[in-house]
Amino acid sequence: MDEDAGALPKKQDFSEWYNELLWRAEIMDVRYPVKGLYVWFPYGFAIRKFVYQRLRELLDRDHKETLFPLLIPEQEFMKEAEHIKGFEDEVYWVTHGGTTPLDVKLALRPTSETAIYPMFALWVRSHADLPIKIYQVVNTFRYETKQTRPMIRAREITSFMESHTVHATWDEAEAQVESEIALTREFYQSLCIPIIISKRPDWDKFPGADYTIAVDTIMPNGKTLQIGTVHHLGDHFSRTFSIQYEDKNGEQKVAFQTCYGISERCIAALISVHGDDKGLILPPVVATLQAVIVPITIGKRHDDVIAAAEKLKIDLEANGFRVKLDARDMRPGAKYYWWELRGVPLRLELGPRDLDAGKAMAVKRCGGKTTISFATAADDVTRVLGEITEDIREKAEEHMKSHLCTVDSMDALNSALNAGKVVVVHWCRERGCGDAIEEKANSSLLGTDVRSDYIEATDGPCIICGKPGKATLVGRTY
RNA sequence: GGGGUAGUAGGGUAGCCUGGUCCAUCCUAGAGCGUUUGGGACGCUUUGACGGCGGUUCGAAUCCGCCCUACCCCA
Structure with missing residues (x-):
């Protein structure tokens, strides 16, 4: 037998590993015929769903979700001088409606400040309207000239969470920046991704911001990946867009703002930080499937084993786990490789011997075996998934420590x-x-x-x- | 930003200079049938392609033009 049958490139060849894994684990298809645009496969999109569900849960504590248009008229886009300078080389423009040239060119948002802030100017009247804290998860477009890579540098960012807030004072905005940083920490903590937070040098801050706090992680090859930024916008944009409020004394005051973004780079990090030579490793919180049951069916016991596996699946699902019973007509070993590639954290093997013992073999994707018994399946799985999460987190932290x-x-x-x-x-x-x-x-x-x-x-x-x-x-x- | 190389089936390759063939080829690909099943099973049958558009030609994967995409090197 060929030893290399089905093997991924080694993770130490990070670039090849990453590209091949995205394809083989069915995360993204890079074959869309426009440079820098990629297609989410359903399996990858499901991971995205759970990751962003987690992010939304955190944001929803004190933000409201909204949705602004994709197109921004040229006049609005051009209002803030520094901001334009930062983006002018990478904006896509819509210039025609059908065959008719448009009077006013429309920008495909590279980010939404200039779409949102004219509306903020209408929404903010009094100090009682503040603070405003909103976010949206949208696609954004940037005409990248450097080499594009799925989820890391794309011309369409498909999953950009951007939060925008408005406050009465600079200090209040600063407090908001700190609260966004804390939220980011919590988000990456739950994804088991270690981060480093720092203040970008002035020449590298967000165009139009007072300062930018960035969140980076370290990829397997030692390069850093920026996976979040929080910007204190001061009053630059609020002056430009006339976002003013009447304070308690009846005076008109200019508001202060923050904005904050996380893109699908968080998924690139999730995949890259945790994966290994066999494929993906997904932390249980965001795993599309948290456990897969592989029945070992031989001869006459086939029906008994399948029945027990189905019962186990129903039991676990009733307790809120995402579980699949893989009853395909394949050899068990082939199924193991299949689900390891796709990062399922826990594999439950159930054969005639296990059936007699009232147990299933539980194999952790990150290494290690144990058993769960049918009688206490839900509790056992909860415990084992917890162990897996801790293992994944520890390994990721080890990697970061050893690369700093x-x-x-x-x-x-x-x-x-x-x-x-x-x-x-x-x-x-x-x-x-x-x-x-x-x-x-x-x-x-x-x-x-x-x-x-x-x-x-x-x-x-x-x-x-x-x-x-x-x-x-x-x-x-x- | 500058330069280079390349796109052939699910994936990988040959063929191109020198236009023509009956069956290109390999695989972890697809479809079908059968035997299998505690770590990637095997046998047989079979499907499927020349990146896109246009041109030259009796005839184009091959020659010409434009476009798209990918990869590499240099700034």
Whole structure:
């Protein structure tokens, strides 16, 4: 037998592994004939559904979900100068209605500030209208010129959660930024994805923002992936779009705003951080199927085994688990590989021997075997899924810890980066030294004000000029 | 942004320069039948393609033009 039969490329060949896995595990089809646009397979879309369900649950605590149009008229889009500068090279324009050229070109939203804020100007009248906290999950379009990759750099972002808030004061907006950061932490905690939070350097902040807080994770090849950003917009947009309110004293005041975004990159991270050489590994919260029952059917016992498996399935489903009974006419081994590739966290094997013992073999996707008994199936599965979640989280945290380090010289920075690490250095926050670090180490300054559970962020002398510096995260990015 | 290479069935390849064939070929692909089944079973039968549009030609996967897409290298 061919040992390599059906094998994925190894995860250490990350790029190949990722592309092949998306195809084989039926997450995305890259063959759509427009560059940078991809098709969700039903299985991948189901993962998306559970991930975004989790995100919505968190947001719904104090945001309201809305939906704004895809098209933005040119005048509105062009109002905020800095904002335009950041996006003008990557906007798609609708220029015709049928064969008739449009009087006013319409932009396909690259992000929705300029769609939403003119409406905020109408909605906000009094201090009693504030705060406003809304979000939407939409597709956005950017004409990317760099190499596109499914879910990581696409021309259509299919699943962009963007939240937009309006507040009476700058401080209140800042508090909102912190609350969005906490929400992001909680979201990624539930996906078992470790993150690092930092404040992007000024030249890399969101066009039109006071400051940008970014959330990054580390991919298997050591590159960082930005999987969330929170922006304090100050009053830049509210001045441009005249978002004003009348305060308690009857005075007109300009409002302050934040916005915040998470895209399907969170799914790219989910797949990449947890997967292994055999395929996907999905944390139970977002697994399309949390357990698959594979009946081992031989000869006369066939009907008995199937009946017991069906009973187990019904029992587990009644307790709220997402379960499938795989009764296809395939060899059991082939089914194991099939579901391992697709990341199902728990496999329950049920054959004649197990039937007699009143138990099923429980094999964890992340490694390890145990048994569950029919009598206490729901409790046993709850316990085992909990163990799996913890295992997945621990492995992901290990990966992050082992890919983070602190250095105090350019040489050490270069060798750490070449070894696939993300690095904390000290930087004086002068643009010149920042450019020097980026250029000499062929890397990006991810941010200052580093917040991470996995590495200490202390002050120290700038590694370029030696003046007092602050902890700064440096990495090679997607 | 600049340059290069390539698109042939579900996937992988040959064929192209030098236009023509009866059966291209390999596989973890599809369909069908049978025997199997505690870690990727096997046998037999069979389906299916030249990225798109246009041109040259009696005849195009092959030659010409435009477009689309993918990958690699350099900035």
